[in-house]
Amino acid sequence: MKSWHRLLACGALLLQLTSCGSTRPNASALPTVGLVSQETIAHACRQHTVRRKGTAGFEMMADAKEAFLARLAMVEAAQRTLDLQYYIWRDDVAGTTFADRLLAAADRGVKVRLLLDNTLDAQVEVSSSALAAHPNIEVAFFNPMTDLKGIFAGNPIPVLGDIDRMQSRMHNKLMIADGTLAIGGGRNLGDPYFAIDRKHNMRDLDFIASGPVVDAAAGSFELYWKSPLTRLGAKEKITDREREKLQDLRRHVARKKRALAKKSGRPYPLALTRAEALDTLHGLVGRMIWAEYDFVADPPERMMRQGNVASPVWHDIEAAMRGARSGVLMHAAYFIPQKETLDLLRAVTTRGVRVDVLTNSLASTDGVAAMAGIANRRIAALDSGVNFYELNSHAADRRDYLHTRRLTPLGMHTKGFVVDNDVSFIGSYNMDPRSKYINTETGVIIRSTAFAARLRSYLLKGLEPRNSWHVTRAPDGEMLWTGQLPGGETAVRHHEPGASLMRRVQFWFYRCLPWEDLL
Incomplete structure (x- = not known):
């Protein structure tokens, strides 16, 4: 890429600094391209992170309501783990609903990991330190840059050799529940992707899958989660004050979810019972076609x-x-x-x-x-x-x-x-x-x-x-x-x-x- 292209990209991103959230923890300096062998990186980029293993079950989800309910059902039905990897998590009905239900899942003992791209602000409560303080929730950001202090705190500033990284996005979309079901495809977590935005909506497409492909998706998630490019929020000891903050957060997110849904006409359920969630998932699994695949x-x-x-x-x-x-x-x-x-x-x-x-x-x-x-x-x-x-x-x-x-x-x-x-x-x-x-x-x-x-x-x-x-x-x-x-x-x-x-x-x-x- 020509140097003026890089300057254009840098300038465009710097113009957006004022819109960057201040709730993100500061990132520490991470490895830059100049400190890593490009031969090693090129070799990794020629490989698949995971490959086909036998056959697995798949169903497509083109209908926006079904795609929303499938995700909600996975959150409500999960008993052990929930891993979510997303590029965009909007601060709207869909984004706040999932923040609320993930809190509820964590409260009942489900281990929740959220991995988000660092270049766009996540849903306010999802990116808050209060949510990350929950003993069963971990929130991480992928590809953070070195941060400056003072008035620029929280904003990504490139170090030498990192202009290309400033442009890069973790565009992956995955949700994995209990290591048994996975959803992937095009949808971010936000109203336009589920056809409930009041101004503009989009046709989109997902798949829901079971079988060995879920292990493949989980393997990919782990590579990102454990990558040196992932910044994990620090976990602090839970005090009485932190417990109060979590309780305040629960009430706030629940009120916000109801208010946003009322404003948009309550297009979808805001929660599901376990029985409703299992019925939804059983219906989708029953329609799955078992086939050979490459994840x-x-x-x-x-x-x-x-x-x-x-x-x-x-x-x-x-x-x-x-x-x-x-x-x-x-x-x-x-x-x-x-x-x-x-x-x-x-x-x-x-x-x-x-x-x-x-x-x-x-x-x-x-x-x-x-x-x-x-x-x-x-x-x-x-x-x-x-x-x-x-x-x-x-x-x-x-x-x-x-x-x-x-x-x-x-x-x-x-x-x-x-x-x-x-x-x-x-x-x-x-x-x-x-x-x-x-x-x-x-x-x-x-x-x-x-x-x-x-x-x-x-x-x-x-x-x-x-x-x-x-x-x-x-x-x-x-x-x-x-x-x-x-x-x-x-x-x-x-x-x-x-x-x-x-x-x-x-x-x-x-x-x-x-x-x-x-x-």
């Missing part, structure tokens, strides 16, 4: 790499796509294919393989900067032979997906695909430079025609004209968006459909910036 996860060492080292998750995705014989059907929230990916797509389509890709539109995306990267690669994607679609922010099926009082614009956060009707992928990996070279990611490749049929049915629904815009080029090179209006008539647009003037202005500005490698 793939980037090693934590990726945070300390220098230069472009491709993700191990990418290598498995590439292998699956390269072996396609008839078709690839993909939902990629931020589809920004660079040369290597475009070459792969062209090689696949040249053999007669049909490749269909659905990504966000300018009106649907939650990040205009990322949309600039998508738009800048539209023509190259079309030239590679891809059938290219962008989500309609007013898709007809949003009525089935949203659980809000009023319909909101719909975006997409899904990361999943099917190859040849027998190989499926669900994970956190976006088809963009950030996932390939900067973030850490995780996912599962499932080899089952029955599972692929389920996933394919969901993915195809997104490509219907009433739900997306088919992007093509006219003979004169003009971009065209073709879709279906609510009345059923066909509509053709000559510019990004449904986007506001403000979004168009932002979009134009971002498209002028040469920062695709950071998107």
Whole structure:
């Protein structure tokens, strides 16, 4: 990466310092890239953290309410351990509900470990020292930087050689209960990912799994938890004063949860009885398809790499796509294919393989900067032979997906695909430079025609004209968006459909910036 790219990234992050939470414990100095062998790091980044062991049970969760209830049920039913690894944990109904129920789980003796990315503020109570003081709860942050004191206390300041690490994100999403069930995929913990936000929501996709794959997920979690890049909050002796603080925290979180839920219309249950939780989980386990799999996860060492080292998750995705014989059907929230990916797509389509890709539109995306990267690669994607679609922010099926009082614009956060009707992928990996070279990611490749049929049915629904815009080029090179209006008539647009003037202005500005490698 060019030095001015690094300065741009550094500047952008420093501008956000004022928004960084002051509740985080100060980080001690951690190993920097200059102090670790890049050969060792490169070797680790070429490996899978864990690999396939036999067969395991899987069910996909596209429905937002089911995905919420599955997580809630796992928390309520857990008896021994709960491990959670997340990039974003928002301070809203979903985030506060899980904070409340994790406290309740810890109170009944469940050992809870929360591993969060350090670059974004977590839900207020989750990141508080009061929660971490609970004898059964440990909260850790991954990839913290060296901190300064005084007015800059709590804000990450790069040391020499750490600019790349400033950009890096632990983008993994995992929840593991009692070492028997695991949930992974695209969803963070927040209202938009469960279709209950009052302003903007996103289609998303998870898997729930049982069997040996849970051991694989737990193995990946342990690598991150024990990594020198993980900062664990110090545990202090529980005093009467600390017990009072915990009791105050319980009451505060419970009140906050109820207040937020009331404001949003109480879209989901805020707690489940053990019987309700077990019924929910039994239903999901009963639907599972047992299949061969590869659980793939980037090693934590990726945070300390220098230069472009491709993700191990990418290598498995590439292998699956390269072996396609008839078709690839993909939902990629931020589809920004660079040369290597475009070459792969062209090689696949040249053999007669049909490749269909659905990504966000300018009106649907939650990040205009990322949309600039998508738009800048539209023509190259079309030239590679891809059938290219962008989500309609007013898709007809949003009525089935949203659980809000009023319909909101719909975006997409899904990361999943099917190859040849027998190989499926669900994970956190976006088809963009950030996932390939900067973030850490995780996912599962499932080899089952029955599972692929389920996933394919969901993915195809997104490509219907009433739900997306088919992007093509006219003979004169003009971009065209073709879709279906609510009345059923066909509509053709000559510019990004449904986007506001403000979004168009932002979009134009971002498209002028040469920062695709950071998107």
